[in-house]
Amino acid sequence: MDLVETVIEDARWEAFGLAALAERAGRAALAGLGLPVAGFSISLMGCDDARIAVLNADFRGKPQPTNVLSWPSDERGAEFVGEAPEPPEPGAAEDPESLGDIAIAWDTCAREAAEQDKPMAEHVTHLIVHGVLHLLGYDHIEDEDAALMEGLEVRILASLGVSDPY
Template sequence: MLCDVVIEDDRWEAAGLEDLAERAARATLEHLALNPEDWEISLLGCDDARIAVLNEDFRDKPQPTNVLSWPSEERGAEMPGAAPEPPLPGPDPELGDIAIAWDTCAREALEGDKPLADHVTHLIVHAVLHLLGYDHVRDQDATLMETTEVEILGKLGVSDPY
């Protein structure tokens, strides 16, 4: 399996996080012509309290967020709007770690009138792209990242979240 999922909040079990994560991560890698069998991603399904601690520890933002990602190495492109160089398979298959918070995800899905599975799928695609060096700080990078997300989600039958 591509995704090694640790569930701290049982609500993720009922939502099928493992299957959603595996499907979204595989679709993301395949879209970028990367073989999912060459890579590993660690994913933590937690609640808002846990992700708030992680967000404060790693980003100095003491509040919950929907998803966080920690790439195993810096992969971002230097030129604004350029696609990051894809990683090369090797002895260390780890792309990085992701944490996703139930409370924020469920609230956002409800507020956005989106199926929870679709919203979670989008967030996993988004986080995997971060692991691969995509970002949305610069406008050109945000456009590339969002366009790539929409293409991947379309292949998965998920509506454009933007």
């Protein structure tokens, strides 16, 4: 059973192979935290800048495109700054626990990858790992939390052969 259910709203994502890349990145993120893949599910939407700008305005009050957004199914944040959140309990394989939803925008991702001189696949892999960590309660508002989250991202990405994005 797949961990990530991918919905494609922009055909460029289909040609890119977003579903397979997201599955690989999602599995690596869970494995990097010692969580089983069985018993969890994630929904991912591959869209364009216009669609993500609407979502960003609706949910964050920022009416402009962004690269990735995430909506955890539960509040999973850590109790104290700099601490890892409690890991969620997996559901049954036939009834997995939803971790939440992620949306990723083609136009912004492609532009950022070009500006940063990175392969698009590596940039998107990083953003999906980043989004999954948000679903699991990690954030980067406080410096200590950002350091924890970035350290996890670097380690998880290294397990996939992706160089340090920072």
